[in-house]
Amino acid sequence: MSNPTDFFLDSAKPSLLVVDDEPDFAELVEAVAEEVGYDVTVVTDPMRFPLAYRRDIDVIVLDLSMPDLDGIELIRFLAENRGSSALILVSGFDNHILEAARLLAHGHKLPVIAALQKPVNLAQLKEILQTSSRKQAAPLSQSRDRPTEDDLREALANSQFQAYYQPKVSLIDHHVTGFEALARWSHPDKGMIPPGIFIPIAEECGLIDELTSTILSHAFHECGRWARADMAAKVAVNMSARVLTDLSLPERLLDLSRENGIAPASVVIELTEGAVAERLTTLLDILTRIRMKGFMLSIDDFGTGYSSLSRIHSLPFNELKIDQSFVREAPTSHEARSIVETTVDLGRKLGMRLVAEGIENQECWDLLESLGSNEAQGYFIAKPMPAEAVLDWRLDWDKRHV
Template sequence: MIPNRLPQHLLVIDDSELQRQFMAELCSDMGIPHVLQAVDGHDAVAQLKTNPQIEAIILDLEMPGMDGVEVLHEMARLRLDPAVIVASARESVLLNVVESMGKSLGLRLLGVLQKPVLFEQLASSLSRFSVVQQRAEHNDSQVAGPQLDEQDIQRALREGEFVAYFQPKVSLLDGQLKGVEALIRWQHPQHGLLAPVHFIEMVERSQYISEVTLQMLDMSLQHCRRWHDAGLPLNFSINVSARSLADSKLADAIIERVMASGIPTHHVILEITESAIMVDLGITLGTLARLRLKGFGLSVDDYGTGFSCMLQLSRVPCSELKVDRAFVNGASQSLHLRILLESALDIARKLNLHVVAEGVETREDWLLLRNLGCGEAQGYFVAKPMPGEALLPWWRANRERVQLLGIAVE
């Protein structure tokens, strides 16, 4: 779990002196040492341009001159990167539009709150600062990646440079460790450990994608065998690309490897995206049907990000629904996200599908998912992805903490 750190320098932007003072006092009560104020949008932008110490802002929308929407656009144009909390008395539909706009601009939104803002709401939004800050720093460090080509992929397969990391999936009901998602990394001899952002698109376009998938499967099966032998009968899920699903020989290769490993097929879950289903539909559906007949779990990944979600669910013999982080992250603070999340969970219940929520980063989102009856959760609030050999030590060290989450009450 990421240590909670609040911003040390925060700017409150509101044309109402009463509202500014109220918000500033709430921030001071939370222990934020430096709370600045701006009387309108122009004042705010001027302070942001001259004071790089400002780590977060609380922004009203309705202001004379430059309104809050204009401030957000100006921040994006000038590449000003403080984290943002929007606080406005306007209707929730408008706030939802502003939230979507802020995300599309690449701003680091901590929350969009409707006035009057309660202490607990503001505290919850500010508690997301550590996660958002760390994610931004991580992304900044990966902007410039190495130049790689198919020859590098071929060598990586031959030399065993691809490695599997695993992110725990935990029951929201009782905090039990139920499974993991296998996530690829590249241990490059010159560039060090590379995250998928540097290479996965190239790999998926290459002729080697099915071979990479099967190598990931082999590594996951080896770790899974060790976990089972240690008394931890975990499931693992592995991502399968659209091109791999369109490979008619893939099902045979997967079945053969899993059968040889001694791991029961119901412990192996294949994650597919909604868009992948539309590639070579006949072959893809045949591959999925064969795998399901053999007892493999099938999970629709990133559910909610496609345009024909319910139609796809009627076509795919899936056993699990994985709700995309876009609907999970911050749902405790957004009425619209909560409604969409409730809708996804309701559909899953009616179709008798297990549900995993990804992107869980705060206690508030964890509690919301638990109260809504979601099955499992994964995300930084539980744990980051880790090497397979680190999973058992992590569970021994964190078992009590995670299981206490399962019995937590609001």
């Protein structure tokens, strides 16, 4: 069994830390993770976690119920230390405890890729780790230094940011309906830096508006290129709550659509549910005018935030994205499936299009199709791709599925 001094001997591999006071279970997780390709460290004494923890760990498997220092306290520790590791929460408690812990972590802006009830299905854990391993990819390990504000300013000045595009597909006829533009930072020395690291920095140092403008420019340009190639599709861009204070945003979006020769209806502006919970008066002003100019509005990560249904009803959304954490677990978790079913029913009754994100296998696809989701997005369809790969991918998809 590894120990905290053995971290990252093979820097080409993603790293995983198991924190669980049950040695037998910890060893099982270690074996599964090593089989997938992780460098694994195990901590069975939670009091040693602060010594073992490093901010460059990719994934932490965290038991919620441990003596002396429980998982909730460790989530608080990660939040206070600005952690960005992806979490897999495990517990022998009921799923209501797991969901509460997931919501707490989300409130602290900590990514949770799964919440699993003990006894854990090891095949399910392996699939989750395989998916996470692909997303954590080796380029992330090329440099573990946290980028600085100066790095970010230099990257913006030197066009190091680009948009990758992940397709959205109709669950009804399998046609490609659009692509979500996702920010990627290709650093010349540090490799690919994930958005979970650079977006919080951009928000902190006041550069999120410039970064958003860069991704919007890329996205609108590509949307116009698809239309000119007779492969018209919508493009979606996620916006930070920090950007939703600019009253000129509707005009900026309209100018971009005109410059690139695309209809506003070809663009979907996605907002996280957390953003919806803030500054209702300003949001109503900006979002209503965005919709009036013909753009689409989508609630992203629905079910993970704190907004009330009345607030969502009062804002002019016409699309709802079901959070991937619920979608991924819906085939095996009664609670997750119930949340997905309720969300689909709610969206349908509100007249909103429904997009299920996090579709990562045939089982998830079949379930969301049967429940009535309109669209699907996830690794089962395709992982995010650079702009130059989109048209070839689209031709191949249409040939095989339409």
